[in-house]
Amino acid sequence: MNRVITETIVRYRSMPVERTPQRLDPLGVQSAWLLVPLIGVVAVGYAVYSTIAHQGQLRSPALAICAIVLLTMAVAVAAIRTHPGLAPVGLWSHLAIVGVAVASAVLFDAAVWGRNQRIQDDWGQIAVALVLTAMPLYRPVAEALATAAASALVLGALAAAQASSMAIANHPAVYAMVAATPVLALACGGAGCAWTMTGETLRWREVARAGQLRLDGELRQVAERMVAQERATALNAEAVPFLTGLLASGRITHEDRERARTIATGLRRAAVDAVGRSWLAETVDQALARRGTAEDPQRWSRVRDPDRLDRVLSDEQRAIVGALVGTVADLPGLDPSSVAIAVSVPDCPVFLLTARAEEPRRVLRSALVPFLSALQSVSMEASMRVRDGGLTVRFAYPGRRAP
Template identity: 60%
Template sequence: MTALSSQAIIGARSAVVERTPQRLDPLGAQSAWLLVPLLGGLAVVYAVCSTIGHAGQLRDPALAVIAIGVLLLAAVVASLRSHPGLAPFGRWTHFSVILTALTAACLFTSSVWGRNARIQDDWGQIAVALLLVAMPLYRPIGEVAGSAIVSALVLGALAAAQHSLVIVSAPLVYASVAATPILALAAGGAGYAWTLTGETLRWREVAREGQARLEGELRQAAERMVAQERMTFLNAEAVPFLTELVRRGTVTEEDAGTARGIADRLRGMSVRAVGRPWLADTLDLALGSRAALPGAGGEAPAERVDDPDHLERVLTADQRAIVGALIATVAARPGLDPSTLVISARGAQRPVFVLSAHVDEARSELRRELLPFVSSLNALAMRATMRVRGVELTVRFAYPVETFPYPEGRRR
């Protein structure tokens, strides 16, 4: 057994998480996913309509069609990669989407080069801006601002270099017309994300303060529950045994063995109460409503949780919230066999948690109910997967190798 060092716990809990709505509020960000395909579809439709409107100005119609195809590719990739099931939306995905959309805009500009009459009705800057407006939900604001500035400079420079425009003005004016939609919509999306991130962080602070105030009360409640459990045990076993001893007035070898057994059980109850793991408590609470079902009762919660190294300590408060919600959701499934719901944790150098159960339900139903939690764990600096084979459900989540430090302080 390899001990989990304090340095490893601190390192895991201190894993850098990007300050984005998707990272800070993964479940909330999932509800905004439809915005991405909607904006991508709007960009493609606008590009098609604008291209038709430029029919008389097209120098190379085939190039214009290719430009629409490239834009469609950018919209599809953005929609797929921002889907909750594929979280998180990474830096290189963001750059790839915007670069592809920018390439499409440049291709369209090339298709009308020398014949374009106005900058205002070109679709390039609008399409890039529509894809940028949703990016702050998934990527840091500074990163999105960089993409917006580069896109504005490129399309602004192309607009300033055009010489066929019917409205004669300074090149800087043409550049401003092309750059403004990109910068304006990107700034709008960034402002919304900034506000959302700030509110999420403030809510977290309020929640932590509330948790700190309630901690004493919860500890007292737990102590009362432990005392009540001990009293029930004493009344059920110890008191009748001692009463019988007093009545008989003699102590036999069998009585000594019985007394040792009662003492061992009472001591075991005290030890479990003091060192009760969080996963065991969570699983016990989740299955509490199914205590009357076959297989749900009669087992100590710790027997359902195989975590000899107490690896649950590496989980942050946010990760525990998602894992707790995942356990509660699985425990509430009508097709669950409660006796099969177990959780194991292995690997002090890289903790890997596996939740397994037998759930007799349709695969699509399980995926719809559990995928949001799997996606949320992915957004919270973990790597989570879900597998359904017949009635066997397996959810695996772990820290990625590149972010979890070894006890020696090294990184692989």
């Protein structure tokens, strides 16, 4: 079993993560999601305006309408698929969104084929460029740029093929550049923004990691002093008064022997708990300490993680899980004694957080869904269920179905 746990920890802690803002800064990208539907509305609005302006050049109005419908589908799928609740955006979703947008531009070119007078006022390249602007937030920069280059190549080739019908005679390459430039320019702008965000996030992580390494020794000493203080407090609260009473009485009774055995068992259990205390148990205990549960004798049983699978969580995942636990602990209607986390399945860890909270479903979803989305952005599956006052949050590594 120990070998399985070790292999699991090594496998998941060394799992490569795509260098995208959504993966590295999921909460930050969540706040920027509204830009995607806004960009989509602008793209569709410009497409409608441009189509009306091309009314005298339309060869097939039906194709023009189909092009707008197709573009609307592309931006709708982009807005839905990039929503924080459906994170992360995968490769095929990216290709499907951009592919449908390019197809809509191709349909518009077909609608004005042979009658188009100017390339610069066509909406195809602008709409595709707007869609591509947001993609680097969700996909790697190299992939976004490659998709933009392919889109520019298609639209540039179509523009060059229409050179004979243009009002101003020029070399086909000029029309190709006119159509390709907006696509490449806006895509490069979005990629540059994403590249900067990714670089700054990685740089901040390195600084934070270096600071953590410098503080490790000091934190270890603080932890040792805290454990020693807890043991001294326990001795002063129970053992010292008991021994003082024995000295004062000058004799040992059967009740004294039972009392001594009880105190020794309690001290031994507290020492074992202190040694085996996991990061997850400490996080839950600190989060609930504000609710006045620090002296709860059952506090160490809130987390059932016999295999210490919380060690699988990366620094980013721990930060999100810690924030999730803290948010649950701060719910006004929470019953602190009901909070529990069970961790199971050593080869593919599953975390199950349960609690009872007298809060409306809408309030719970508003408070917790951002953290579930953030967990999904860092390669985990996350879900929440609210039923009869009970709250269940499940997050796990891909590969296991919810129980």
